[in-house]
Amino acid sequence: MQPSEVRHRILRDHEGLRARLTRVESLARALSQDEQRQVGDLREASETLLSILREHMRWEDRYLVPALRESDAWGEERAERFEQEHREQRELLAWVVAELQEQQKPPVILAAHIRDLIETLRADMDEEEEFFLDPDVLRDDVVSIDMTTG
Numbered sequence: 001m002q003p004s005e006v007r008h009r010i011l012r013d014h015e016g017l018r019a020r021l022t023r024v025e026s027l028a029r030a031l032s033q034d035e036q037r038q039v040g041d042l043r044e045a046s047e048t049l050l051s052i053l054r055e056h057m058r059w060e061d062r063y064l065v066p067a068l069r070e071s072d073a074w075g076e077e078r079a080e081r082f083e084q085e086h087r088e089q090r091e092l093l094a095w096v097v098a099e100l101q102e103q104q105k106p107p108v109i110l111a112a113h114i115r116d117l118i119e120t121l122r123a124d125m126d127e128e129e130e131f132f133l134d135p136d137v138l139r140d141d142v143v144s145i146d147m148t149t150g
């Protein structure tokens with residue numbers, strides 16, 4: 001797989017994720033006003049979001065990390081920094097997953113935390129695009145990643 005294909009695939013994923021974040025955010029907003037009716041929907045939508053996000057991150061680890069590593073003289077540093085970002089994001093996701101499982105958690109608190117999470121995820125995606133998905137970094141003339149194990 002060419003670095004430009006890795007880049008396009010991730011940018012497309014990000015578009016889908018941003019649309020999903022907007023939907024989950026409106027559920028979280030609605031809940032602040034009508035908590036009983038909406039909390040089940042919010043939990044479900046958040047769980048789906050988190051599992052899609054984890055899948056997305058696994059794909060990035062598998063294809064973007066090697067592309068970054070091979071990109072140029074700073075590739076190794078860039079790849080390490082990317083992996084560090086993912087470690088931090090995974091800690092945050094684990095915390096939210098645990099919170100979603102706490103049935104006693106007041107819905108309004110849960111909704112507030114989901115909204116914070118959404119803001120963080122948007123900022124993380126913007127940052128990822130700026131620092132790790134630069135077309136000048138992911139150039140096809142540098143390397144091609146073998147995609148044999150799908």
Ligand SMILES: [Fe+2]
Nearest residue numbers: 057060086128
């Ligand atoms: Fe990521």
Ligand SMILES: [Fe+2]
Nearest residue numbers: 010060125128
């Ligand atoms: Fe991403």
